[in-house]
Amino acid sequence: TDSFSNFEVDLEGELGDLEWAEQHIFDGADEMFREIDEDGSGEVAQEEAIEWLGQFEYFDDEALAIFRRIDKNGDGAWTLEEFREGYRDFISRLSLQSAILTRRKHDDILNQLGFDPHSLLLYTQELVR
Numbered sequence: 001t002d003s004f005s006n007f008e009v010d011l012e013g014e015l016g017d018l019e020w021a022e023q024h025i026f027d028g029a030d031e032m033f034r035e036i037d038e039d040g041s042g043e044v045a046q047e048e049a050i051e052w053l054g055q056f057e058y059f060d061d062e063a064l065a066i067f068r069r070i071d072k073n074g075d076g077a078w079t080l081e082e083f084r085e086g087y088r089d090f091i092s093r094l095s096l097q098s099a100i101l102t103r104r105k106h107d108d109i110l111n112q113l114g115f116d117p118h119s120l121l122l123y124t125q126e127l128v129r
Contacts, residue, residue, distance in 0.1 A: 029087035033080050043077040 036044045036052045053063035070078055070086035
């Protein structure tokens with residue numbers, strides 16, 4: 001495989017790019033979890049989560065929907081593992097949205113310059129082969 005398709009290159013025992021990114025995502029999730037878990041119980045109760053989400057101007061029904069989406073086992077509390085998974089999904093969605101917006105902006109610029117983005121993409125792919 002070529003270097004562009006292999007992101008998990010492990011140089012001299014260091015974490016590959018994907019492992020490094022996931023660990024940093026987990027570091028952020030762990031820190032945030034500790035902030036939300038005000039009583040230090042190791043779980044975030046529904047009330048704690050909804051109060052925390054309120055600071056981001058979510059309505060109670062929106063906060064409850066977010067809480068339930070992350071509470072995979074439905075026990076009424078987030079564990080660290082559930083929160084990590086929810087946080088990673090959120091970051092992934094943000095990255096995807098950013099990529100889509102970047103692509104649309106790129107296509108708009110090409111259109112303004114008189115290029116067909118699809119034709120240009122096919123041409124570029126042929127050059128890379």
